[in-house]
Amino acid sequence: MSDPRASAAVGQAIRQGKLPHPTTLRCMDCGATATCYDHYLGYAREHWLDVQPVCDRHNGARAWAPGAKERSTSGFSAVLIRLPIWLIEELDRDSVESSRSRNSQITWILRQRYPEAAAAHKDDRVREEEAAYIWQVG
Numbered sequence: 001m002s003d004p005r006a007s008a009a010v011g012q013a014i015r016q017g018k019l020p021h022p023t024t025l026r027c028m029d030c031g032a033t034a035t036c037y038d039h040y041l042g043y044a045r046e047h048w049l050d051v052q053p054v055c056d057r058h059n060g061a062r063a064w065a066p067g068a069k070e071r072s073t074s075g076f077s078a079v080l081i082r083l084p085i086w087l088i089e090e091l092d093r094d095s096v097e098s099s100r101s102r103n104s105q106i107t108w109i110l111r112q113r114y115p116e117a118a119a120a121h122k123d124d125r126v127r128e129e130e131a132a133y134i135w136q137v138g
């Protein structure tokens with residue numbers, strides 16, 4: 001059950017430019033154009049802005065998947081970062097060519113940059129593909 005106060009907080013953050021509109025993002029589960037934000041940590045006040053962009057299909061799927069929220073919180077963290085639009089466009093072009101979501105593409109790039117750390121966390125690769133990512137909005 002969603003909490004209208006949590007939705008209102010997200011709406012306000014979007015209007016204030018603190019969160020991008022979800023339709024400018026990709027679904028964290030499938031890479032399709034997102035349509036909304038999922039409160040993946042639930043609706044407690046401290047998590048009102050802990051959201052992940054998702055498409056309608058996955059927003060629905062998440063609501064019904066048992067344990068989905070618990071799984072998505074294990075071992076993943078993220079930050080909302082501001083990047084120049086040209087860089088996002090470049091990244092998205094690259095993502096499409098590589099058949100990766102934007103998030104997977106960034107993860108892939110960072111793994112190239114930090115090969116030793118990536119090698120030490122090989123096991124994350126599987127979870128990374130099946131699990132949703134955490135976005136902490138600061």
Ligand SMILES: [Zn+2]
Pocket residue numbers: 027028029030031032054055056057058059
């Ligand atoms: Zn999706």
